[in-house]
Structures are given as structure tokens and as C-alpha cells.
Amino acid sequence: MPVNVVVLVKPVPLREQDITIREDGSGINLEELKYGINEWDNYALEEGLLIKEKFGGKVFAVTLSSKQRDPEFLLRECYAKGVDSAILIHCEESEEFDPYLTAKVIYEVVKDLEYDLILCGVQAFDDNYTLTGAFLAELLNLPHASIITKLELLPDKKIAVVRRELEAGVEEEVEVDLPALFTVQTGINQPRYASLLKLRSALKKEIRVLGLNDLGMEEKAVLDERKMVVRRMYRPIVKKETNFLEGSAEEVSRKLIEILREKGVLSG
Amino acid sequence: MVREREILVVAEHRGKELREVTLEMLRKAKQLSGQAGYRVSLAILGYGISDLVEEASWFGMDKVYYLKHRELEHYCLDCYKDALKGLIEEENPLLVLIGHTATGMDFAPSVAMSLNLPLATDCIDLELIDSGLKVTRQVYGGKVNVELQVKPHKSYIVTLRPTVFRPAEKTERKAQIVEITPRLGRPRTRFVRYVKPEIADIDISQAELIVSVGRGIGERENIKLVEELAEAIGGVLAASRPIVDSGWLPKTRQVGQSGKTVKPKLYLAIGISGSTQHVMGMKNSEFIVAINKDRNAPIFDIADVGIVSDLFEVVPALIELLKEK
Numbered sequence: 001m002p003v004n005v006v007v008l009v010k011p012v013p014l015r016e017q018d019i020t021i022r023e024d025g026s027g028i029n030l031e032e033l034k035y036g037i038n039e040w041d042n043y044a045l046e047e048g049l050l051i052k053e054k055f056g057g058k059v060f061a062v063t064l065s066s067k068q069r070d071p072e073f074l075l076r077e078c079y080a081k082g083v084d085s086a087i088l089i090h091c092e093e094s095e096e097f098d099p100y101l102t103a104k105v106i107y108e109v110v111k112d113l114e115y116d117l118i119l120c121g122v123q124a125f126d127d128n129y130t131l132t133g134a135f136l137a138e139l140l141n142l143p144h145a146s147i148i149t150k151l152e153l154l155p156d157k158k159i160a161v162v163r164r165e166l167e168a169g170v171e172e173e174v175e176v177d178l179p180a181l182f183t184v185q186t187g188i189n190q191p192r193y194a195s196l197l198k199l200r201s202a203l204k205k206e207i208r209v210l211g212l213n214d215l216g217m218e219e220k221a222v223l224d225e226r227k228m229v230v231r232r233m234y235r236p237i238v239k240k241e242t243n244f245l246e247g248s249a250e251e252v253s254r255k256l257i258e259i260l261r262e263k264g265v266l267s268g
Numbered sequence: 269m270v271r272e273r274e275i276l277v278v279a280e281h282r283g284k285e286l287r288e289v290t291l292e293m294l295r296k297a298k299q300l301s302g303q304a305g306y307r308v309s310l311a312i313l314g315y316g317i318s319d320l321v322e323e324a325s326w327f328g329m330d331k332v333y334y335l336k337h338r339e340l341e342h343y344c345l346d347c348y349k350d351a352l353k354g355l356i357e358e359e360n361p362l363l364v365l366i367g368h369t370a371t372g373m374d375f376a377p378s379v380a381m382s383l384n385l386p387l388a389t390d391c392i393d394l395e396l397i398d399s400g401l402k403v404t405r406q407v408y409g410g411k412v413n414v415e416l417q418v419k420p421h422k423s424y425i426v427t428l429r430p431t432v433f434r435p436a437e438k439t440e441r442k443a444q445i446v447e448i449t450p451r452l453g454r455p456r457t458r459f460v461r462y463v464k465p466e467i468a469d470i471d472i473s474q475a476e477l478i479v480s481v482g483r484g485i486g487e488r489e490n491i492k493l494v495e496e497l498a499e500a501i502g503g504v505l506a507a508s509r510p511i512v513d514s515g516w517l518p519k520t521r522q523v524g525q526s527g528k529t530v531k532p533k534l535y536l537a538i539g540i541s542g543s544t545q546h547v548m549g550m551k552n553s554e555f556i557v558a559i560n561k562d563r564n565a566p567i568f569d570i571a572d573v574g575i576v577s578d579l580f581e582v583v584p585a586l587i588e589l590l591k592e593k
Contacts, residue, residue, distance in 0.1 A: 019408050128407050134377035143456035146374045166370045169465030177456040187513030227386035231415040242574045249581035253589050265534045
């Protein structure tokens with residue numbers, strides 16, 4: 001019995017970059033950053049591809065993004081990994097969206113797709129809301145389970161058995177009626193890489209691009225519907241005084257060992 | 269008669285025990301009510317937990333709603349949603365506080381969306397202001413704080429990050445307990461069982477010296493290097509989540525919210541950025557040393573000693589010096 005899966009993928013700033021805040025505190029300097037697939041979504045995507053390999057069916061990748069996050073490249077990568085159809089909801093205002101708007105816009109696209117399952121990451125590295133998946137499930141009137149670390153599908157029974165990660169290593173096994181939405185935790189699988197050869201052939205694949213106008217919404221007016229807006233951004237205030245050691249590798253190592261011996265943490 | 273507005277805290281409990289985050293939320297709720305005279309109440313959803321409800325009623329709130337139903341014996345998304353929706357519609361609280369935990373994260377969005385109420389998640393602070401609600405959250409893996417303005421609405425829902433606020437203490441005053449039988453629909457998600465963690469070869473939560481390795485190590489084979497340092501120090505090797513996700517070390521070595529909580533004399537973090545989830549598991553270590561090439565890594569915010577440098581230079585130098593002795 002084939003299973004069709006929709007996977008939500010978001011381009012986010014790659015880790016290990018300097019994240020700088022605009023001088024007026026109104027946001028991040030997004031222009032200077034490099035983007036790639038959100039780590040959690042990458043595991044969701046892999047889970048979708050594994051389901052396709054096991055049960056047959058199609059995988060749709062859906063992205064909502066502004067141009068500067070280079071969503072087309074991300075969707076080409078999805079094609080190269082084995083996705084059947086990629087949809088880009090292109091919206092410059094999405095940088096200013098709150099999670100309600102994000103879910104609502106994605107809902108307008110997903111509701112017309114034929115799916116048995118929707119997967120997305122637990123959270124996005126950049127805004128950390130942990131809301132898009134659960135909000136979308138509610139709008140689609142689907143059950144959901146979040147933070148899943150194991151997914152077993154029983155399509156003929158129309159159920160899935162999933163494990164949800166709780167705290168301190170404890171997990172919870174839950175039975176969920178299908179169709180359903182799951183938010184996927186990192187570590188559930190080992191995501192594949194796209195080969196150069198497949199990336200090259202993915203260049204020929206067509207990405208379906210939609211704008212808010214295609215969904216019956218207005219680019220400018222839509223921001224008025226937000227329930228939350230950013231007041232300011234700033235670096236966390238640090239209360240602890242950190243003793244930063246400087247010098248060559250050997251010098252800092254000597255200093256560190258000395259400190260640890262003085263503290264009595266190391267003997268000798 | 270105008271009723272005083274209410275701050276409603278949703279209790280979290282497991283195995284007939286109230287979880288700490290519940291008391292943390294109560295403390296914050298009381299602090300907020302003190303300024304404006306709001307009532308504070310606690311909602312407990314469950315079945316067969318009258319002792320827990322009784323115990324909870326001594327923490328200084330005005331009222332405890334015990335939403336009692338057989339279907340609520342274990343956590344269930346649809347049951348929680350139906351029960352809380354009913355209570356919120358009935359009581360019309362100004363603010364609903366929920367823990368930003370695996371459970372809270374699961375049901376809070378469904379309750380908020382189904383009632384069309386604003387929800388701010390994983391907040392580390394909040395303030396009720398004339399123009400609505402102001403909350404503080406952390407983004408970009410803890411590197412940036414953001415202050416959000418929630419627009420004026422009849423009610424707000426906020427999930428609070430655990431371990432940020434001190435827990436409320438027991439008082440001399442017992443709250444009124446109101447037992448309610450909620451009306452529930454047929455649940456589409458059903459609890460099956462808890463799965464306990466595997467037994468570890470070494471219990472890192474008991475270790476006095478921990479050398480912990482993170483994403484900065486780059487490749488599986490480089491872990492040997494950190495293992496060598498752990499041996500030279502006489503400590504135990506642990507890891508942050510990405511190392512375990514990649515299958516490079518077993519889950520039993522993972523430090524953090526979803527892994528182990530540790531309190532060693534020395535926590536040496538190597539190539540660990542210090543995400544919130546990781547920090548929650550090690551911030552109470554007695555002495556924290558961090559080696560990371562990114563000066564803005566949040567791990568330095570809690571480190572006693574910081575070395576901003578390439579771990580592949582510092583770690584071999586440390587090993588050599590320790591062996592010299």
C-alpha cells in the first residue's frame with residue numbers, strides 16, 4: 001500500500017557562522033549569512049524517503065521562504081535525494097511572519113495535496129518556535145505527535161506507532177490514527193547526502209513556485225494578521241565572569257592545568 | 269459583578285509526582301499576580317491522583333481544578349486539548365502557563381490554535397503590559413535573545429522554559445479544590461507504554477571529572493583524541509547530542525535535557541557550542557572549562573575558564589603536558 005508523504009523543509013542560517021544583530025536591534029543581519037536545510041527537517045526528509053523506499057508512494061517537499069535563503073538550491077538538493085515533487089512558496093514578507101502566519105500559508109498549499117503523512121522537524125534552528133508542525137496539524141484537523149525518535153507505519157490498519165522523546169532518556173510509545181503529522185527529532189535516522197551527479201540532474205527538475213497571490217492572500221496586508229511581532233533582539237546578558245586564557249596551544253594548556261591543580265580538581 | 273482575571277498554570281506530572289516545572293510556573297504566576305491582583309489557579313489533568321492534587325493545593329494558589337477522567341490517566345493529545353479548551357472557555361483566564369517540556373510542547377499549540385489564542389513558546393521571561401504581553405525568548409541556539417510583543421488579546425498562552433525560575437514553596441494556606449469531569453471526544457492518539465533508557469556501562473551522572481565532546485570534533489575517528497584526554501585526566505568521556513545522533517557514542521553518554529544531568533567537579537567541554545538542551549544537563553557542574561573556536565558560542569556564557577582556539581591544537585598539547593608529569 002503506497003504512502004504519500006509531505007515533508008516541510010526550511011532553509012536556515014548554517015551553524016558555525018557569526019550571527020550579528022542589526023544596530024537598531026530590529027533583527028539579524030540575514031543578508032550576510034549562508035543557508036542550508038534546517039537540521040531537524042533533514043531528518044524528517046530522510047524519514048520520508050525511507051518510507052517511500054519501503055512502501056512506495058510519493059514524497060513532496062514544501063518550503064516557505066524569501067529569496068535570500070536560496071530555497072531553490074535546497075529544493076534541488078531534495079530532488080537529488082529522491083523527492084518526487086518540490087513546491088516553493090515564495091514570499092519576501094515571510095521573514096517577518098509569526099508562527100500563525102507561517103502555518104496558515106503552508107496550510108493553503110498542503111490542504112490540496114494528496115498525503116497520508118506529513119513530516120517536519122521538531123524546531124527550526126533560527127527561530128526555535130516548535131510550532132509550525134502542530135499548528136498545521138490543527139488547521140488540517142489531523143492528529144500529531146511531536147519529538148518522534150521512531151516511526152513504524154501500519155498503513156493497512158491506518159495507524160502509526162511512534163516513540164516520543166521525553167526527558168532523561170525516557171520515551172513514550174504512542175499509537176496515532178493516520179493521516180497524521182509528526183515532528184521529527186534528530187538522530188531518528190542517518191540522513192543521506194546528495195551525490196554531485198544527482199545534484200546535476202536535479203537542475204532539470206521543475207520546482208512549482210507559488211506566491212501569496214496564488215493562495216488568495218495579499219503580500220502586504222497579510223502581516224496585519226500577526227499575533228506577535230519582534231520588539232528587539234540583543235545578545236544574552238552574561239552574569240558569569242569567564243577567565244579567557246590566551247596564548248599558544250601549549251601556553252593555554254599549561255595555564256589550564258595550573259588552574260585545575262590550584263582548584264584541587266587535578267592532583268599533582 | 270466583575271470577576272478578577274486569573275492566571276492558570278497547567279500542572280505537569282508523571283508517575284504520580286508533580287514535576288518541578290509546575291512549581292517554577294507557580295512562582296512566576298504569583299510574581300505576576302502580585303503586581304496586579306490576579307488570582308492564580310492550577311489545572312491538574314489526570315485520574316486516580318487525589319493525593320497529588322491534595323499535595324499540590326498547598327503551594328499558594330487560590331484554586332486547583334482537578335480535571336478527572338479515565339482517559340487522562342496517561343498523557344493524550346486530544347484529551348488534553350478537549351479538557352483544557354473546555355476549562356479555558358469556561359474560566360476565561362488572562363494568561364495560561366504551560367511548561368515547555370516534551371508534553372507541554374505537544375498540546376500547547378493545539379489548544380492555542382483551536383481557541384485562536386496567541387501562544388509564545390520556550391519563554392525565559394514574560395511581563396503583562398498595557399499593550400498586551402511582552403515575552404523574552406532565545407533564538408539561534410541561544411546566541412541571541414528576542415523580545416516579542418504579543419498583541420492585545422482576551423487570553424494569552426505561554427510555555428515557560430524549565431529551570432529558569434526558582435520553584436514555589438509550600439505555604440500554610442490550602443487552595444480550594446474543584447473537581448471537574450471534562451467532556452472528551454474520541455482520542456486519535458493513544459498512549460501505549462513508557463520506554464526506559466538502556467543500562468549504561470558507566471553512569472556519567474556519578475562521575476567527578478567529565479570530558480565531553482561535541483560537534484566541533486568533526487569526524488568519528490577524532491573522538492579517540494578526546495578519549496585520550498579523558499584518560500590522561502582520569503575522567504569519563506561524555507558527549508553532546510549531535511555525537512550521539514551520529515551514532516559515534518552511545519545514548520548513555522549524552523549530557524543534556526534528553527540525556528543525563530551531571531554535576532561533576534570538572535566539566536571540560538570540547539567543541540561543544542552549548543545549546544539550551546545541553547546546558548540544562550550540565551550547568552550545575554562545579555567548574556566548567558570550554559574549548560571552542562567560536563567566541564560567541566553560548567557555552568562560554570557559563571564557563572569558568574574559556575579557551576577560544578582550535579581544539580585540534582589545544583587537546584594534543586594538554587595530553588602531552590598531562591603525560592609529562
